[in-house]
Amino acid sequence: MDPYLDILGKRIRARRSELGMSQERLAHEAGLDRSYVGRIERGEHNLTFIALVRLCRALKCDVAALTTSIPAGQQE
Template structure:
């Protein structure tokens, strides 16, 4: 697996674990949502500064985005689409 795919895999995994949409992550990191999608697909060559910004929003060290997934690990599941129901 190449480095861009590893970063995308870890970004999507961490984002989904925290229940963040691509849009919310992008807003907090001050980047375009489509850019986050391209990073997650492994088609974007991200800078160290961008890795740091995304990691900061996710509350993890930037190095966490560079850890190769275990062999045979299943891809992170997507979040359910659509808006969440309003509370109260």
């Protein structure tokens, strides 16, 4: 498992929980399959940039909000 996919998945799950949103609702709003969202949250899937943008739109945040310090040690 890639460490950054793992970190990103955890951040997506945390943001979703913060919003009190179910995985079904997030998948629906992002126009993605629920099991696909489950794999992303578990860090098991190397998602595309467009899928990540769609998830962020549904999570009402920008991609930057979920990707600080990815990769580590490169803060701008």
